[in-house]
Amino acid sequence: MEEVPHDCPGVGSAQAGRGASCQGCPNQGLCASGAGAAPDPAIEEIKEKMKTVKHKILVLSGKGGVGKSTFSAHLAHGLAEDENTQVALLDIDICGPSIPKIMGLEGEQVHQSGSGWSPVFLEDNLGVMSVGFLLSSPDDAVIWRGPKKNGMIKQFLRDVDWGEVDYLIVDTPPGTSDEHLSAVQYLAAAHIDGAVIITTPQEVSLQDVRKEISFCHKVKLPVIGVVENMSGFICPKCQKETQIFPPTTGGAEVMCHDLKVPLLGKVPLDPRIGIRFRLKAGYRISLEDSRGRCPACPVYREARRSPPCTRLLSVRVATKDSLFWLKHRIHQPP
Amino acid sequence: MEAAAEPGNLAGVRHIILVLSGKGGVGKSTISTELALALRHAGKKVGILDVDLCGPSIPRMLQVQGKAVHQCDSGWVPVFVDQEQSISLMSVGFLLEKPDEAVVWRGPKKNALIKQFVSDVAWGQLDYLVVDTPPGTSDEHMAVVDTLRPYSPLGALVVTTPQAVSVGDVRRELTFCKKVGLRVIGVVENMSGFVCPHCAECTNVFSRGGGEELARHAGVPFLGSVPLDPELTRSLEEGRDFIRGFPESPAFPALSCIAQKILNEAPVGLS
Structure with missing residues (x-):
């Protein structure tokens, strides 16, 4: 046994x-x-290492495919808009790392230096680390059981040369298991600001997300707030909105109310996001680009068929809103 | 191979199908449920084993959440979904005291429960056992493949959505199947297109064609694309008349076509 x-x-x-x-x-x-x-001696080492990291935010969701990585990317880009803010994005989804693709960094490699692994820098103030950078081929499967995944997470936190960082965003796999426990335990001594929880509007997703919130309570991880992703789809032809993922039980709003956690924002579904991923352009969304034009529009047929990218703009606005509330929550005195 | 001599509770199960995907939220549970319904429609007796321990979704989709699992002489009795007892289901969801409780388990504990699910559930006579898995290539997957190996499963159904991010994870899942020696029955593309209910314009919400390309690239069969259907999502959410209403969904033809391909597979798996 x-x-x-x-x-x-x-x-x-x-x-x-x-x-x-x-x-x-x-x-x-x-x-x-x-x-x-x-206690694992690594916890102290990580605490030491994390002294130069001001804020640590975990992006969580019980459910898969709701947009954790997409939102993490939004968040990293959004925070890095300010040149004086140093942002680090760490992907601890060991078996399904999506961050390299979303950030347009596929095929990049991690370099070793005297002070540890160097993250891959997308901008001067935006460093990214993922197990995806350590694989030799995009087909490589990481078939690891828990302890090995934990070892990798420990290494990411202890052995990466993060430098002076204002925000460390940790993107996680779905669930409430090894990766999550390890991240929380290893960072316990270093203090985590809290978790942003991503959901889609439908109950099948919310029921997993409630479990995730119960996980946060169990491990005493503060919930910064909830972001509802894929909140509605506007047909590019007739402009009418349909709830592809209908909020049959009231969506994130009702759940947040019931569980007394703040709702940071709702981000609509935009097909162009998927298109941009496919083009390997990465998701270099500029939150400040208020002209409301999508750089992909003139070039690609799917995008051209639709009106100027009002939807992409609304993704920006929604993300920016969420970002505002998130910063507000982090910086307010406890 | 010792276990093969003593098949135990899986003795009456003719075919085992695993539903896998590297990516989360692509519709593994939806496809598992739909496939079970389509197979039932073809007159088969079907069992569903939900090994997603941290996020079990199937009880809700079949509206049997809150039902309890009973113990009998030969083990746990699965929950029957319909009157005719043609679909039975086992999930960790039935074992939780509170539905919102998080299952905060590390690998070894998950492996132990999966072993128990495989050995201790009294499925009885089944034509098909559909095994729904969590995303990834980790503990649960290795445990389920290891424990099912003596029963020579028919193979794996790999689910993807069309966009590149999902396809990337699914490529890794195919590598996993190859490494553990699990046959891939084929790739299913879910959420292919969305037909606007107002103007009938079809939008490829999550882009298009990724699944087929992936299957070609990996040299495995492509079984079909299942369109996004908000009505279906809604009925899955509410479990409302789902079994009866299912044949009217635009997803149904796609699903029965996939089910047919699997039914055609079966004799090969037996030989």
């Missing part, structure tokens, strides 16, 4: 090795010695 005894008090608890259920457990001696409870 690999399963731990039913009433295992946990290796970190005071009862470790001493509880009634520890009798006969092969690890009883080890637990009783307290060796299991000793």
Whole structure:
């Protein structure tokens, strides 16, 4: 049996090795010695390393494919608009890293320097790190179990030469498992500002997101707020809006109200985002480009068929709104 | 191979199909559910095993959330979705006390539960067992492939959406299948196009053609594209008359075509 005894008090608890259920457990001696409870020395090292990182934000969602990476990219770009703000984007989705593609950095490699791995810089003030930069081919599958993924996350936090950073954005895989626990545990001593939770409007997504919020409560990670992505689709031909992912239970708004967490904003669905990914142009969205024109428009048929990119503009506005609230929440005194 | 001599609770299961995708939210659970319904429509008895432990969605899609799993002599009794008991379902969702509770488990604990799901669920006689997985190529996938290996599954259905980000993750999933020796039945492209209910204009919300290109690139069959259907999403959300209403959805023809291809597969898998 690999399963731990039913009433295992946990290796970190005071009862470790001493509880009634520890009798006969092969690890009883080890637990009783307290060796299991000793914190990983990496936590202290990471704390030391993170001294130069002012704010740490986790982007989470219980559900997959709701736009965690897209929003992380938006957020990184949005924050990096200000030249004086140093932004770092860390992708800890070990098995499905999407950040390199979204940022238009596919095929880039990480360099080793005296002070550790150097992130890949998209702009002078925007550094990116992902397991995708360590793979030799885009087809390479990272078939790793938990402990190996945790090791990688530890390395990302401890061994990457992040330098002076104002915001570290951590993009995560879906779920509430190894990667999430590790990120929270390794960063525990360094203080995480909190988590931004991404959802889509439909209940199938919200039910997973409620679990994610319950995870945040369990691990005592503050929830900065919720962003609703893919909030509605406007037909490029007739301009009428359809809810592709209908908010049958009231969407993120009702959930946020019920769980008493702030809603940072709603970002509409825009087909052009997908087009731009496919063009490998990366998602270099400029939040300040208020002319409302999409650079892809004159060139690509799909884009040309539609009116000037009002939707892309609304993605910008919505993101900018969310960004404003997010900054507001981070910077307000606790 | 020792386990093959003692098939246990999977003895009455004729074919096992895994539904995989490297990417999350592409519709693995939706496709699993739809496929089960389409196979049921073809007169088959179907079981669904939901091994997405951190985010089980199928109970809600089939509107059986809150139902309890009972114990019998031969193990856990799966939850029956319809009166005729032609679709049965097992999910971690049935084992949670509160629906919003997070399953905060690391790998080894997830592996143990998956083993239990494979060995201890009394499926009875089934034509098809559809195994729905979480996104990625990690613990759950290795556990499920390892524990099902003695029962020689028919293969894997790999789900993608058309856009490049998803296709990239799915390429990795195909590599995973190759590495663990799991046959790929084919690629299914979900959320292909969206027909505006107001003007019938078809927009490729998540761009187009990625699935087919991927299948060609990887040398595996392309089984078909399933269009985005807000009505279907809605009925999946509400579980409302889903089983009866399903044949009217624009996704149904695509799905029954895919189901037919899988039905045609079956004899090959047996030999």
